Amino acid sequence: MSTFSEETRDQRLEGSSHPADKAEEVFERDWLAVFYKVALSISRELDLANLLWLIMDEVRSALRADRCTVFLLDEERRELWSLAAHGEREIRFPADRGIAGYVLRTGRMLNIPDAYHDPHFYPEIDQKTGYRTRSILTAPLRNRVGEVIGVFQVLNKEGGPFTRVDELLLDAISGLAATQIENAQLYAEQKRFLEGTIEALANTIDARDPLTAGHSKRVALLCVDMAQRLELSEDERETLRIAALLHDFGKIGVRDDILLSKSDRLEPEELIVMRDHPARTRKILEPIRFPKRLRDVPIVASLHHERLDGSGYPAGLKGEEIPFLARILAVADVFDAMTSRRTYREPMHILQVLQQIEAGKGTLYDPRCVEALAGISALRFLEIHTNGQPDFLIPEDHRAALGAVSIGEFARGIGRQGENGVGRLFEHYYRVALQGELADE
Ligand SMILES: [Fe+2]
Ligand SMILES: [Fe+2]
Structure with missing residues (x-):
């Protein structure tokens, strides 16, 4: 020795x-x-x-x-x-x-x-x-x-x-x-701290309205999946994910009677308050000192209701004026809002939602983002939609079949007549998922 x-x-x-x-x-x-x-x-x-x-x-x-x-x-x-x-x-x-x-x-x-x-x-x-x-x-x-x-x-x-x-x-x-x-x-410790803080904030807003509970998390998961097909850099993916988790945080300041209103038509002054939530999100997030690589989180989060043709709010930005990450977030947000139950309506069927979003392709929504949404696999959609509930179990062979078809393909009718009947399979689990939602009420 x-x-x-x-x-x-x-x-x-x-x-x-x-x-x-x-x-x-x-x-x-x-x-x-x-x-x-x-x-x-x-x-x-x-x-x-x-x-x-x-x-x-x-x-x-x-x-x-x-x-x-x-x-x-x-x-x-x-x-x-x-x-x-x-x-x-x-x-x-x-x-x-x-x-x-x-x-x-x-x-x-x-x-x-x-x-x-x-x-x-x-x-x-x-x-x-x-x-x-x-x-x-x-x-x-x-x-x-x-x-x-x-x-x-x-x-x-x-x-x-x-x-x-x-x-x-x-x-x-x-x-x-x-x-x-x-x-x-040290980096991992800081990351855990940031992650915990962001999750706590996202939970706070989701807790205000039990019917939209999990919305922020689902939108974030949809964004992460879409980002894979949009070739974003790691920093962009992380910015998008955090912006998605926090995008509706501005709703924290909206009164209960407006936020939880059972009517799909709000009074004009209520609408003004409601439509102010993205700007509030920005005001709340801006003083937070995000790390440099995540500095766009407040701006991306606050532009999720902007639309390509300028018909969105609060700024009425058009096309390229809207940052690309915000255009992705907009599509994920509207998709989850429509497929989920709201206080004033039942959830819409995913095929109807996809048709509506498709109809707004190029006018309301960035076509690349719509395609990225349509690329989500049927399996991943079910997993996200059910918030990963442990009692929502899909056997392995069904998982493989559902993982091989995207929701876009399904919407276009591909797979519906397939030999393995993957369309029918999807309809079955989707119905189970919807019933789960009804039972949660
Ligand atoms: Fe919103
Ligand atoms: Fe939202």
Whole structure:
């Protein structure tokens, strides 16, 4: 067993003072290239799971080893865990066990040529997984303030034990990896917070009116599905999803007697109040400091009642004046509003709704958005429409048939006469879904 000491590090950095290191000079030149490649690749990834996989892959190939695992310290449970290891599922073990535990405790790198002859080796994992560990290089993952947040373990170097160059490389990568892992954890925490806040807000507005409950969530799900066919960037998709969740938030200020009115005809002054809700949405959302990539959320959310020909409200914008994301949201919103039950009317049949939206294609609604809506599979529509209720079960073979036909195809009569009778199948589940809605009343 050799430990990686400051002395070896200095020797490496000074260059090759030992004649025996001639061969390593070549490695050292490669070293920078390898380090640069790893650094560049991991600095771009902020999703923790992707990041861990990426680090493990990069290090495994950089060190020409068989496996690489990043173990992170779970402070509360005092356990080391790996999200994933090459060839294995999540591994967890007490944080004081084995070589990883030793490195975590001492903060020193260990280079072990033969694991089974080392007293720190914890062979139970091999026993559990059936893997045979030979050489192990283990490095601490140290964050910016020097705390060890986990351990890096590389197993079974190709053609012999790990070299000093491997030690140096892993030492350098560890620092970088630890920093980026902490960034990813922080990013995930912020994302969870934002997600929780947005969901709470969406629930608040949906709770005002039990009959439209779930509207915001359904519109968001429809938008996510439509976005897949519209080739939006990741930031645009996320902007659209959040704008969809919050689009009717301005209704929070509308009086109950107007919001819950059983009449489909509102008095003129009631109509003014009702039609003010998109502008209110904007006023409420604008002071929120959305991250830069989501800064269009308030504007997109507030333009969901605008129509291509300028007949919408509140601004009466026309065509290209309406941001594309708002045009998508408009179609998803009107589709869910019409297919769902309202205080003043029964839900409309999906085929009728699709016909109506189709009739407004190019005048009221952006044709690309109408096509994206029509591309939603019959199965996905049923799932969204029933808010993912667990008692609304569709057997696997029916799911496959319904997943293969879009609601647009169905509306055009395709599939209705199909051999598998997918049209009839859809009608059946759709009726069940509608009955569920009636029973909910
Ligand atoms: Fe609205
Ligand atoms: Fe809406």
